[in-house]
Amino acid sequence: MVECKFEAMIRRYAQNGDKTNWTFIRIPAKISSQLSESRKGFRVSGWLDGLHIEKVALIPEGGGNFILPLNNAMRKQIRKPVGEKIMVSMIADLEPPPLDPELIQCLRDEPEAWAQFSTLTPSHQRYFSTWVASAKTTTTRDKRIAHSVDAMMRKWDYGQMIRALKKVD
Known part of the structure; x- marks a missing residue:
């Protein structure tokens, strides 16, 4: 598995359908293509500025780009506002979660x-x-x-x- 390390800016959609006001980081096509060849969503594990993440879904944005939504709990732990940059380290987590x-x-x-x-x-x-x-x-x-x-x-x-x-x- 390939580990990708990069810097990403915390962003927020203004008006974007059901994603309006979502806070996220963008994973550019050149990075996402190293993680997975999928054009559909997939999951990743890694670190966001010291916050450990596991099996977090990346959502296709188009053009090979993906977004990683930052929920409220993640934002509180990262402690950085929209517009700030964070260090990202991630690998594709292609192993499906076990069934109950x-x-x-x-x-x-x-x-x-x-x-x-x-x-x-x-x-x-x-x-x-x-x-x-x-x-x-x-x-x-x-x-x-x-x-x-x-x-x-x-x-x-x-x-x-x-x-x-x-x-x-």
Whole structure:
């Protein structure tokens, strides 16, 4: 893996659709192409002025350029305002995050559900896994696992399952 080190200015979009007021750093095409040949987003790990980052998403901006959004917690730790420069060191983190082990076990207990889940792309599998893992209580987590298994039995994708659950509420 190639480690890229460079200086980047903290920027903020004024008017830019759903990215209005986002704070970010730009990763120019000459640097992003060393990290990954993807024209779609990918994740990186590294350092932003001493702040360690892991599996942070880069978002395509066009022309081979990407942006790395700086959320509020990141900005507070960096302690620099828009217009200041930071030192960046990053590598592509192409290893997908692991899927929730309890979800996988429950899906494997139902061969039909597991077979359906296995046909999903890795990103669609992660929708289910992230949803389960984000539950704040054991009760909610168990319900989400049950809903996910049920969705696989019905051959639903994540969006269909969420829409069906909203109709019930």
